[in-house]
Every structure is written in C-alpha cells, then in structure tokens.
Amino acid sequence: MPPRLVSVAILIYWSIAAFWLLTWEVLPELSLGYPPDLRSITAAGDDSKPVTWAIDVIDDPLHPDVRRSVGQAVTSSKRLPDGGVELSSQVVFDAGELLKRMPLSNTTNVRLNIASSYRVDSKGNLQGFDMKVTNADLDDGLVTVKGRLKGPLMEVTATGMVPALNRKMSFPYEPRGVVHDALRPFDRLPGLHVGQRWDTRMINPFTGAVEVARVEVKRRGLIDWNGEAVSGFEVEQHAGPVTAKAWVRLDGVIIRQEVPLPFLNMVLERLPDETSPAPVSEAKGAP
Numbered sequence: 001m002p003p004r005l006v007s008v009a010i011l012i013y014w015s016i017a018a019f020w021l022l023t024w025e026v027l028p029e030l031s032l033g034y035p036p037d038l039r040s041i042t043a044a045g046d047d048s049k050p051v052t053w054a055i056d057v058i059d060d061p062l063h064p065d066v067r068r069s070v071g072q073a074v075t076s077s078k079r080l081p082d083g084g085v086e087l088s089s090q091v092v093f094d095a096g097e098l099l100k101r102m103p104l105s106n107t108t109n110v111r112l113n114i115a116s117s118y119r120v121d122s123k124g125n126l127q128g129f130d131m132k133v134t135n136a137d138l139d140d141g142l143v144t145v146k147g148r149l150k151g152p153l154m155e156v157t158a159t160g161m162v163p164a165l166n167r168k169m170s171f172p173y174e175p176r177g178v179v180h181d182a183l184r185p186f187d188r189l190p191g192l193h194v195g196q197r198w199d200t201r202m203i204n205p206f207t208g209a210v211e212v213a214r215v216e217v218k219r220r221g222l223i224d225w226n227g228e229a230v231s232g233f234e235v236e237q238h239a240g241p242v243t244a245k246a247w248v249r250l251d252g253v254i255i256r257q258e259v260p261l262p263f264l265n266m267v268l269e270r271l272p273d274e275t276s277p278a279p280v281s282e283a284k285g286a287p
Helices: 004-032 038-044 095-099
Strands: 051-058 068-079 085-094 111-120 126-135 140-150 153-160 167-172 179-181 197-203 210-225 228-239 242-249 254-261 264-270
Touching: 068 095, 085 095, 111 179, 126 179, 197 228, 210 254
Parallel strands: 179 197
Antiparallel strands: 051 068, 051 264, 068 085, 085 111, 111 126, 126 140, 140 153, 153 167, 197 210, 210 228, 228 242, 242 254, 254 264
16 A cells, blocks of 8 residues: 555545546536537538538638639538438539649649538437549549448548558547538537537548547637628637638528638638529639
C-alpha cells in the first residue's frame, strides 16, 4: 500500500482531473443542450423543396467580396415510407475555373459532378451512403465511395480509376453520429448554442479517406446574406490543419459555408428560395 502522502496526492490529482472533466465536457453539454445529431438534423429538414447553393471562390482573403463563380450545388431530403430520411446532394463545379489562379494550373476546363446519398433510419442512425465523382460532360466514373453499417462498424469501400484509389476501411459508428463528405453542404444545424463542441466523421469524396473533425460553435454575430444583416452563429470545423466555417441562422438554417483550399477559399452560399441559380461567370464583385 503506498504511503499516506502518496495516497493523498493521488486523490488530489484525481479530484482535479475529475473537476476539469466535469467543467469542460459534462457541464457544457448539460447546460447548453445536446449538439446536433442526425436525428435532430433530419427532423428539422424541409423536404418540400430542394435547396440551391452557389459555389464561389475567393482568391484574396483581404477582399472577400470579390468572388469567382465556379459551380453550384443542390441538396434535398426525402421522407421514406419506413420513417427514415434520404439526404441527397448534387455538386457540379468547373475544376479548371476553380484552379485557374493557382500555380501549375492549365486552361483545360473539366466539370466535375459529385453525387451523394445518405440513408438515415427512423431513429436517426446512418444506415449507408453512396458517393460518385464523375466527369459531368462525359459521365465517366472517376471515384465511387460506399458505406454500409454492419453491426457497430461503418464499412467503407472506395473504388477509383487507378489502383491507388481502391481501399477498404471501417470505423466505429456512434449512435446518430454525423457522417458527411467534405463538399456536401448541410442544410441545417438545429439547436445551436455558443460553446457547444462535438465530433463528426468527414469523408473525402476523391480518395475515400475518413477522418474525425471537431466542430465548435464559436460565437454569435451578424452576417450579410441576401442583402440583409442576419443574426446567427459562426461554427468552425477542424480536421487536421484545415479549418472550415459555417454561418447558421438562429432557426438552424445554414446560409454560408467556407472551405479553405491551397491558395484560395471555396464558399458555398445558400440562395434564397425564390432565386434561380445564376450561370457560371468570371467574377462577382470584381471592379
């Protein structure tokens, strides 16, 4: 048995560790409410009409209002007869236009199409997903990623045009846990409060790689959207060295998402319901 002084020191250390665990992990969740999960996200979704997003690029962070339009995305949700929900998205962008201001870029324009579908059961658990990256003009399959829930594991299979892209992996799936691909814009994040933190699984649609992303509601403020100052939350998502951001209205509707890429930032801007998607143009806000 350790000496009494050592026992007291161990007890003090354990008490301090328990206090900080309670302060940083348990109490915030109890006081702020549980963070969004697939059950709350699908319950808050509007399946009456799809949502259209403009995909723009910011070349100079010092001038965020000057953007180049490179594509668009459409997201939708559909209630299934068994009480579940299917979340679908179609992302189309011009890869040549996206990369034209980057080093080693060329003048070849290749339109990529990323189609994804996620099937969520009535309890809010993801049962499976499918993603396919194709050449939008030729319908050539470039990469296919499939995920299926088998017991406690989500098994992921990626198939590509080259053997290096073929892989199989699995990860433990948490009940009602959020899994999504990096370029699929979410429509809603309901029940947000400043200080909330949670983890999601993010899939790279081009490689099938899966990594854990830490999400945190950083602050509440105003954002200019559709010509108006809108009150909402700024949400950050950290995956390795990359930090993506989203701006969410107080009612849980996501209005803007920003994904950093090397040498530029990609912005997905929600279009108002009555707005039709604008054609791809050279620049927005350019002098």
